[in-house]
Ligand SMILES: [Ca+2]
């Protein structure tokens with residue numbers, strides 16, 4: 069008899085589990101600890117957040133999502149219900165082998181999971197959402213539970229100190245996304261009452277309603293693969309007596325413009341701060357009557 073009861077117990081576990089990797093500490097979980105040596109950089113800036121409902125002023129500090137992930141559940145920016153934020157990085161994220169970055173939330177258990185969509189952009193204009201799935205089929209109360217095995221492609225799947233990985237390869241084929249130069253990551257809170265749908269049109273459920281620090285609490289974003297290659301010049305031409313120069317730039321970075329007439333001695337024309345919301349910075353430079361002149365852009369930090 070004892071053997072039979074064990075059999076049924078295992079069967080019921082198998083039947084209940086969803087299709088995707090499970091909670092921290094379970095076999096097959098794809099989470100990354102904040103201390104994983106795979107992380108080479110962390111989010112370092114943000115664009116203006118759009119806060120949703122149910123978030124107190126004390127949680128509206130985007131700076132707390134900069135830098136390395138912590139074990140401090142209050143070291144977060146709270147998006148509010150339906151809110152969103154765009155984060156920037158020291159260098160572009162690139163698509164290497166396997167996951168390329170991970171998003172950290174401050175969930176206090178393996179089952180209190182507040183969820184968000186993750187969208188990326190190279191140019192700061194065109195954003196692409198990671199394909200996502202939520203297989204949960206019942207509404208979750210304010211302090212209800214969410215099963216990680218039901219979730220894929222959504223941030224917030226793991227508790228404080230453990231990131232949810234994202235692989236840019238999932239967005240192959242998007243014409244206006246340069247997967248080797250992802251400069252912006254947008255986190256979009258999901259109102260988990262079933263009105264917001266996953267990639268295949270199924271309702272997404274997470275703890276609802278939440279107040280005070282409602283919605284997704286962004287703790288950090290860790291980068292696994294970053295692009296340290298030479299960046300590209302996208303425009304270099306004289307127009308109406310002015311030389312128009314534009315290059316792919318990373319928000320938060322500083323560049324020095326240099327010029328020469330003989331390719332031997334370069335003279336600085338000063339420094340330029342990257343365009344804060346776009347992936348390209350443009351400058352109009354004086355031609356100053358030289359028969360031949362060259363310019364170059366040097367990436368400082
Ligand atoms: Ca990848």
Ligand SMILES: [Ca+2]
Pocket residue numbers: 132133134136137138143144286287288
């Ligand atoms: Ca933090």
